[in-house]
Amino acid sequence: MPAVESDGQEKKFGAFGGVFTPCTLTILGVIMFLRFGQVVGQAGFYSAIAIVLASKVITTLTSLSLSAIASNTRVRGGGAYYIISRSLGVEFGGAIGIVFFLAQAISVAMYVIGFTEALVSTFPSLTEKSLAIATFVNIVTFACVYIGAGWTIKVQYGILAVLGAALVSFYVGTANSFSLSVLKENLLPHYTEGENFFTIFALFFPAVTGIMAGANMSGDLKNPAHSIPRGTLAAVAVTAVVYLSQAFLLAGVSTHEELITNNLIVRAVSRWPMLITAGVFAATLSSALGSMMGAPRIMQAFARDEIFPWFNFFGAASGKSNEPRRATVLTFVIAQCCVLLGDLNAIAPIITMFFMITYGLLNLATFYEAVTKNPSYRPTFRYCHWSLSLLGAIGCLGVMLLINWAVALSSIVVMAAIYGSIQYREIEARWGDLQGGVAFERARRALLRLEDTAYHPKNWRPVVLALSSSAWNRPHLAIYGEWLTSGHGVLTLAQVVCGDVEDHAERRDSYERALRKFIEKEELQAFSAVVVGTYLSDGIEALVQCHGIGGLKPNTVLIGWPKTETKSEAFCATLRLLARLQRSVICARLLLDEEVPDGQHAAEDREAMLAEAWEIPEGTIDVWWRGMKNGALMMLLAHMLQQNPDWRHKTIRVLRIVPHEDAVDEVREHIIQLAATSRIRVEPVVQVAENIPQVIQSTSANAAVVLLGFEAPAEGEEADFYCRMETMVGELPRVLFVDSAGGMELDS
Known part of the structure; x- marks a missing residue:
């Protein structure tokens, strides 16, 4: 899945114009002018301060996390979506991409409705035309952004100046009419019916969500790693001072009844009301512009990652500046649908939930980046610790649950559903993410614990090294290795390249790629290993001794049985070597395992052989018992074969040959007790015979696979x-000769 980035765009905005200005204008927006009086009136001064501080703590922690990741990686278009997807992976990225885009698109509607409400309050004669006005404002906002981001950002400088003038008017007016007695009356809450601390918190929190306004423009910044931390944290600090001082002044100039009922109380207490009116218009329009600019860029980056094909259409860019105009049209449509609702109080809590999810995942991404100790995590921003990021994530989750636990859980379920959908479709990202780092750290710790834990036979698992050559030409060994370990142990497909290392380095790499391709194509739970050795025996010795780490070194070697007696001497030397290295050996004598010659039809022959190799043969799993030395491992291997879904209907038969009829009952009872002790369901079969080969071949003629023990021969006895x-075994088609090095117990 390609991840296309728009690098062709000229990035010309710095920390002030590209981050601080849009963040500040979005934070000091519609909620401050039209709803903050209600927050102070309902919650009282003390609780209003607590609401502001709690909101600022969450956004500050998130800003620190944002700054850390932004200074650790090259942040391109998409802002928070880009950061989260590149850290937590394609599943979380896909889920947050949709949610964050919707949050920004719905925010446009909130700001447009706020502008309309302020306009209608100023000119009551327009009340009946409020929906038409909101639609017109939405269209104008859309048109401004459709032209291009550069023009819009320049306009915001003027809007920032108007906003500053409005705040001056507010401070001058409230300073002249401030009363300590009024402040005293407004210290405690005066909640109306149905309201409480958390509903008021949900109403206020969208005011501080503007911290992402700068990050959303990451694709338009000269230096995102420098601009995002400075601009975002400066905006958080400045706006915190504004809201805290505003809460203090509002609580001291008006009664709680007036604060609650008069949405334009800020204008009523100001020195020059027209500046407040201008500030409301400027703030709401600038916030709408900021969200209208940010949302399409999130959708464009999301669509270009091709997570969901039906969104690919919105990944297109227009003009020299790569404007996301298709995504801008989609943002306009969603915003217009929300405008039709026309209720600011209804929209604000929805946005709160969406932003809480985004902020929580952003904090989680930073936490994982830090706690996994990934060497690639080297942020130049030093004022963030994993504990702060974790606290931010927990804070976001806690606030969601306290505001409305049902909506919070529903939001989490929706996120989980999107995550599961992406995971089920097995979409593969073309970028590095944290999942590899997290897996590495878990594996590292698990290996160290395994190394420190005293070994016990109860914990024995097959760690199989299958000498399967290239695997393509002899797939049966690889597939039997999968059957013997799937869900229970670890399988490595190994190949030895004979020759000098310097001469065969490239060849070794090509063989390893071929093995990995085979593993991927056949969906095996396996690893690959290729070594170069002067002789075959040298390569095998190197593999057995050096492959693996700690408790995951191979304890069992799976090799093919030689097809001719001429190869028996070298083969038996390998068996003795493995015995000296104390490794169990499984020799697979598979008469169907014929190598495919190179030629015109080699590919077709390989496909046919692969299909045949995966076919489950009819018959039983026969274990010929000749004692506990090899029998314990053979029983375990038979049991693990039976655990594969396609082998579960197979019956395990434990067979033994006795010389006299008198021993039949005793031996059968012994096998039954052995099965009970080992907790493996078997069918005991006892045969009386003197011709052992004949009995084995006749009794197991229709077996799916036969397991038979052996011991490596002494030198000179190979033939x-x-x-x-x-x-x-005669003509039995599928035989596994087993030589156990011990280490397991059936009764453990």
Whole structure:
């Protein structure tokens, strides 16, 4: 899945114009002018301060996390979506991309409705035309952004000046009429019916969500790593002073009844009311512009990552500056639908939930980046610790639940559904994310714990090294290795390249790529390993001794049985080597495992062989018992074979040959007790015979697979050993010869 970035755009905005200005204008917006009086009147001065401080704590912690990640990676278009997706992975990125885009798009409607409300309050004669006015303002906002971000950002400088003048008017007016007696009456809450601390918090919190306004413009910044931290934190600090001072002054100039009922109380107490009117218009319009600029850029970055194909249309860019005009049209449509609702108090809590989810995941991303100790996490912004990021994530979740636990849980369920949908579709990202770092850290810690834990036979698992050559030409070994370990142990497909390392380095790499491709194509739970050795035995010795780490070093080697006696000497030397290295050995004698020659039809032959290799043969799983030395491992291998879904209907038969009829009952009872102790369901079969090879071949003629124990022959006895084992199994098509090095117990 390609991740296309718009690098062709000229990035010309710095910390002040590209981050501080849009953040400040969005934070000091519609809520400050039209609803903050209600916040102070309902909650009282003390609780209003608590609401502002709690909101600022969450946004400050999130800003610190945002600054840390923004200074650690090259932040491109998409703001918070880009950061979260590149940290937490494509699943979280896809979920947050949709939610964050909707939050920004709905915010446009909130600011447009706020502007309309202020206009109608100023000119009551326009009340009946409020919906038409809101629609017109939405269209104008859309048109401004559709032209281009550069023009819009320049306009915001003028809006910032108007906002500053409005605040001066407010401070001068309230300073002249401030009363300590009024302040005393407004210290405590005066909640109306249905309101409480958390509903008022939900009403106020959208006011501080503007911290993302600068990050959303990351694709338009000269230096995002420098501008985002400075601009965002400066905006948070400045606006915190404004809201705290405004809460103090409002509580001291008006009664709580007037604060609650008069949405334009800020204008009523100001020295020059027309400046407040101008400030309301400027703030609401600038906030609408900021959200209308940010939302399409989130959608454009999201669409270009091709997480959901039906969004790809909105990834297109227009003009030299790569404007996201298609996504801008979509933002306008969503905003207009919300404008039709026309209720600011209804929209604000929805936005609160969406932003809380976004902020929580942003904090979580930073927490994971830091706590996993990923060497690539080297932010130049030093004032963020993993504990602060974790606190921010917990704070966001806690506030969501306290505001409205049902809506919060519903939001989490929706996020989980989007996450699960992406994960189910197995979408693969083309960027590095934290999942690899988290997995590495977990694996590192688990390996260290495994190293410190005293080994016990109860914990034995097959760590199989399958010498499967290229795997494409001899797939049966790889597939049997998968069956013997799937869900239980660890499988490595290994190949030895004979020759000098310097001469075969490139060849080694190509073989390893081929093995990985085979593993991926056949969906095996396996690793790959290729070594170069002067001789085959040298390569095998190196693999067995050096492959793996700690408790995950191979304890079992799976190799193919030689097809001719001429290869028995080298093969038996390998068996003795493995025995000396105290490794269990499984020799797979599979008569169907014929190598495919190179030629015109080699690819077709390989596909046919692969299909045949995966076919589950009919019959039982036969374990020929000749004692506990090899029998314990053979029983466990039979049991693990049976745990595979396609093998579950197979019956495990434990068979033994006795020389006299008198021993049949005793041996059968012994097998039954052995099965009970090992907790493996088996069918005991006891045969009386003197011709052992004949009985094995006739009894297991229709078996799916036969397991038979052996011991590595002494030097000089290789040919006799090979002939004896061949005579033992005859034409049986699927035999696993097993030589156990111990380490497991059936009764553990």
